[in-house]
Amino acid sequence: MHVLVTGGAGYIGSHTCLHLLQSGMDVTVIDNFCNSSPEALNRVQALSGRSLHAVQGDVRDAALLDQVFQRGQAIDAVIHFAGLKAVGESVAEPTRYYDNNVAGSLSVIQAMDRASVSTLIFSSTATVYGDPSSEDLPLRETAPCGFTLSPYATSKWMVERCLADLQLAQPHWRIACLRYFNPVGAHHSGRIGENPRGIPNNLVPYISQVALGMREKVSVYGNDYATPDGTGVRDYIHVMDLAEGHGATLEYLGKQPQGTLLTLNLGTGQGASVLDVINTFSAACGRPIPFQVVARRPGDVPVLCADATLANQLLNWQATRSLSQMCHDSWHWQTHNPQGYDT
Numbered sequence: 386m387h388v389l390v391t392g393g394a395g396y397i398g399s400h401t402c403l404h405l406l407q408s409g410m411d412v413t414v415i416d417n418f419c420n421s422s423p424e425a426l427n428r429v430q431a432l433s434g435r436s437l438h439a440v441q442g443d444v445r446d447a448a449l450l451d452q453v454f455q456r457g458q459a460i461d462a463v464i465h466f467a468g469l470k471a472v473g474e475s476v477a478e479p480t481r482y483y484d485n486n487v488a489g490s491l492s493v494i495q496a497m498d499r500a501s502v503s504t505l506i507f508s509s510t511a512t513v514y515g516d517p518s519s520e521d522l523p524l525r526e527t528a529p530c531g532f533t534l535s536p537y538a539t540s541k542w543m544v545e546r547c548l549a550d551l552q553l554a555q556p557h558w559r560i561a562c563l564r565y566f567n568p569v570g571a572h573h574s575g576r577i578g579e580n581p582r583g584i585p586n587n588l589v590p591y592i593s594q595v596a597l598g599m600r601e602k603v604s605v606y607g608n609d610y611a612t613p614d615g616t617g618v619r620d621y622i623h624v625m626d627l628a629e630g631h632g633a634t635l636e637y638l639g640k641q642p643q644g645t646l647l648t649l650n651l652g653t654g655q656g657a658s659v660l661d662v663i664n665t666f667s668a669a670c671g672r673p674i675p676f677q678v679v680a681r682r683p684g685d686v687p688v689l690c691a692d693a694t695l696a697n698q699l700l701n702w703q704a705t706r707s708l709s710q711m712c713h714d715s716w717h718w719q720t721h722n723p724q725g726y727d728t
């Protein structure tokens with residue numbers, strides 16, 4: 386099987402490319418490196434002992450996509466990771482987010498159509514659930530969606546809706562929208578991992594930099610939520626579990642008849658609070674993690690936690706790595722690559 390991975394040099398993309406190569410699949414990547422480094426792909430190839438074909442470019446470049454689809458061995462499926470993901474940034478720059486995430490996805494879908502490739506995995510997000518009511522937790526895929534709290538979340542929901550309409554109009558497609566919860570951790574080798582530019586937005590990369598002494602303390606955004614310890618609860622999932630979930634989805638889609646549209650939560654089903662994560666990380670790295678409680682971050686919700694039963698059943702897949710493993714692997718990556726791929 387030959388898979389085109391858009392955004393394959395990014396955090397989730399690089400781990401998924403490694404898993405696909407190790408599973409014997411052929412991989413082509415298109416990435417404009419706006420939030421990643423070609424070095425990630427060098428390391429993926431070194432770790433797997435196999436090569437992939439990398440194309441530098443933007444998924445909104447229709448002519449380039451046509452070239453990629455026409456070149457060499459036929460592409461069987463696309464995993465579309467390319468997109469922008471910073472929730473706060475999307476509030477400040479909505480048109481950039483809609484352009485990259487919505488127009489970029491349309492460009493990929495239309496190029497697939499021209500090339501008669503109709504198997505697609507789309508990177509969606511738990512943020513499509515907005516601020517769920519407590520009776521909807523843990524979240525099943527049927528929980529209300531679309532009351533989104535940021536342009537980022539809306540952009541992902543718009544693409545999910547577009548794919549549902551496409552599937553109705555052209556029932557030969559096989560599509561999976563995967564709603565990721567909170568991916569953290571890194572490959573156990575410490576060779577690939579998350580590579581935030583500037584000040585990290587996300588909790589675990591920030592804690593990692595505090596543990597390493599690069600930043601003074603973690604700001605805990607609010608301790609007055611209706612959660613057991615008052616801090617926000619999320620469903621953290623190891624990035625390698627997520628990568629394996631993509632492999633399992635490709636396998637599942639390959640066995641389905643034409644006309645499949647699948648929407649799945651990829652999470653562990655276990656919620657962890659901000660303080661749980663700080664304490665678990667501190668145990669993993671053997672250092673105290675200084676923190677200070679500050680005001681809530683606008684747009685944050687109290688709890689996002691998956692019911693991943695459907696993915697477990699359909700894909701014969703389950704997230705197996707613990708929060709402790711996630712923190713351990715993030716720390717391993719951070720200590721070996723304090724400046725990310727720029728080291």
Ligand SMILES: NC(=O)c1ccc[n+]([C@@H]2O[C@H](COP(=O)([O-])OP(=O)(O)OC[C@H]3O[C@@H](n4cnc5c(N)ncnc54)[C@H](O)[C@@H]3O)[C@@H](O)[C@H]2O)c1
Pocket residue numbers: 391392393394395396397398415416417418419420421422442443444445465466467468469470485489508509510511565566567568
């Ligand atoms: N990391 C998360 O917490 C999370 C959670 C839910 C969903 N997602 C989604 O999963 C996908 C991958 O996330 P990630 O964490 O690996 O992000 P990432 O930023 O590390 O990776 C995205 C990759 O896409 C590339 N890219 C962006 N726009 C592009 C374009 N127009 N053309 C070509 N390449 C482009 C970037 O250079 C980067 O390599 C994204 O779509 C993101 O929205 C991420």
Ligand SMILES: O=c1ccn([C@@H]2O[C@H](COP(=O)(O)OP(=O)(O)O[C@H]3O[C@H](CO)[C@@H](O)[C@H](O)[C@H]3O)[C@@H](O)[C@H]2O)c(=O)[nH]1
Pocket residue numbers: 470471472510511512565566567568586587588589591603604605606607616617618619659682685689
């Ligand atoms: O410095 C920090 C950073 C975060 N948090 C808290 O930690 C939790 C997790 O925050 P973060 O790591 O920023 O993740 P989310 O805001 O949950 O969003 C992530 O997870 C979503 C899926 O659930 C993705 O779609 C988003 O792209 C991704 O940023 C939240 O309660 C935050 O309030 C802090 O207290 N301090």
